[in-house]
Amino acid sequence: MSERYSRQMLLPEVGASGQERLRRSAVLVVGAGGLGCAVLSYLGAAGVGKLVIVDHDGIEESNLHRQPLYRMSDLGRPKAATARAALLASNPELEIEVLAERLTPANARWLLPRANVAVDAADSFAVTYILSDECQRVNKPLVSASVLGVAGYVGAFCGSAPSYRAVFPEMPRQAGSCAQSGVLGTAVGVMGTLEAHLTLALLLDLSPSVLGQLITVDLRTLRFGGFAFANASEPEGMPLAFIAPSEVTSADIVIDLRTLSEAPVSPLAGAVRLGVQEIEQRVQHFPPEPRIVLCCRSGLRAWRAGRALERQGHSNLALIAFGE
Numbered sequence: 001m002s003e004r005y006s007r008q009m010l011l012p013e014v015g016a017s018g019q020e021r022l023r024r025s026a027v028l029v030v031g032a033g034g035l036g037c038a039v040l041s042y043l044g045a046a047g048v049g050k051l052v053i054v055d056h057d058g059i060e061e062s063n064l065h066r067q068p069l070y071r072m073s074d075l076g077r078p079k080a081a082t083a084r085a086a087l088l089a090s091n092p093e094l095e096i097e098v099l100a101e102r103l104t105p106a107n108a109r110w111l112l113p114r115a116n117v118a119v120d121a122a123d124s125f126a127v128t129y130i131l132s133d134e135c136q137r138v139n140k141p142l143v144s145a146s147v148l149g150v151a152g153y154v155g156a157f158c159g160s161a162p163s164y165r166a167v168f169p170e171m172p173r174q175a176g177s178c179a180q181s182g183v184l185g186t187a188v189g190v191m192g193t194l195e196a197h198l199t200l201a202l203l204l205d206l207s208p209s210v211l212g213q214l215i216t217v218d219l220r221t222l223r224f225g226g227f228a229f230a231n232a233s234e235p236e237g238m239p240l241a242f243i244a245p246s247e248v249t250s251a252d253i254v255i256d257l258r259t260l261s262e263a264p265v266s267p268l269a270g271a272v273r274l275g276v277q278e279i280e281q282r283v284q285h286f287p288p289e290p291r292i293v294l295c296c297r298s299g300l301r302a303w304r305a306g307r308a309l310e311r312q313g314h315s316n317l318a319l320i321a322f323g324e
Contacts, residue, residue, distance in 0.1 A: 002093065005047050018204050019047060025203045026050035028115035030103045030131060031122035032079040033057070034066040034185070035145055038192025039121050039199070041069065044087045046200055050095040051087070052111060055080040055122075056102045056323075066185035102323055103127050106244035108134040117202050119195055120144035125171050126299035126321035130242050132157060132164035141211060143198045145191045150184050152191040153226075155214035156198050162212065165239060166232040171303040187219050240306045243318045248293055253286055255279070257296040257305060258322075267322070268295065276301040280308040288314065295320040 008014050014022075025048050029039055032055040043051060059067075059074045059082060069086040070079070080098035087094060101107060103122065112118055112134050120131050120142060128144055135142040141159035146152050157164045194215060201210045212230030217223075248254060248268055256263065256271040257279075266273070274284065276296075286292055292314060294302040299321035306317045 002047075004091070004093075008046065013204060013206055021205075022047045022200070022203055023049040025116045026052065026114060027199060027203075028052045028054070028111055028118045030054045030118070030120055030127055031124075032067075032069075032083040033063065033121065033123065034183070034188035035121035035123065035147065035192040035195060036079075036119075037067045037069045037083070038189050039119050039196045040083055040087055041090075042193060042196035043199060044091050044094050044096075046196075047091075047093070048200075048203065049093075050097070052097045052099070052115060053080045053083055054099045054101065054103050054107075054111065055083075056100055066183065066188045068189075103130060104244035104246075105130050105134065105242055106246060112138055112140055115140065117199050118142045119199055121192065121195065123147075124298065124321070124323075125303075126242055126319075128164055129171075129299075133239065133241055135159070136163040136165075141202050143195050143202070145195045147188050147191040148183060150187045150219040151217060152187060153214055153216045154191055154194045154198060155229075156202065156210045156212065159202075159211055160209075162229055162232040163234060166234045167214065167229050169235045170307075171300055173300070173304060184219070187217075190217060190219065238315060238317075240303060240310075240317060240319055242299065243293070243320060245320055245322075247318075248320075249291075252291045252293045252318075254293045254295065255305070257294060257301045262297065263322075266295070268293075268320075271295065276305045276308075279305040282312065286314065289316070291316045291318060293318045293320060295322060297322055297324065 005019050009019050027048055032053050057079050059070050059077050069083050074082050078100050080100050084096045084098050118131055120128050135158035142157045145154035198210045215226040254268045254271040255274050256266040257276050294305045296302045302319040
């Protein structure tokens, strides 16, 4: 076994058998930004044998204060491939696959069965629900975190624990972003490092299990909190689930909730253009039978519109988050 891991192998929680277990493990990491850089750095340094990185984005100068895998010379390059190169330069023993795409329900279905643990580092509510739904379906653990400003949370869901939906059955009506609200790089690093720690705990099967635990951190007041949710109940009824644009059929009623200034042309042919307020106010009525597919940028407006249509008696609904 490599001298590289000698210090952690001294721990009774790891040892030679634990290190071999890490070497034989595979982790899916969705997002190679602020959270993902910390997750990937520590999982790679710990000797997790295979990492699969999913990220569609490119590197911008505004990323560098919280994404230390990247350099000025990397500006404009894809994050997933650049992160792979940086990780291999530090630890050439790793096996790293990259997918420079958005995570969708379609690619999640073939990515997750090959991983022991999935890590949500994408800072996207749509991605979190997509990962949680698929992890719940295939019985895989999910580590998910969110951070904004100087506070955040991290939790371990699915597997033998309740899903993300059991703890957070509703999306917020609106959500801030790093670009809009700001974020301190160290706060992102702390939360990403906690994600890596929970992932290692799952791979090493440490006891007591971290599954069903959520940790909250406020780095302005230096307060740590959290709660256990192992007994949380899954929501009843059909979930408002996200689908990939490729899964839309000609029989669907498609509603694009974005404004014309956001998206002058909808990528889905025949889409009706409505605002979420118009659906909430029942400006237009829809027949009960065909599936209604609601689309927006982040998924938040689609969720709101879906809940409004449920209150109006519709149950055959699906959501799409197009992203930026």
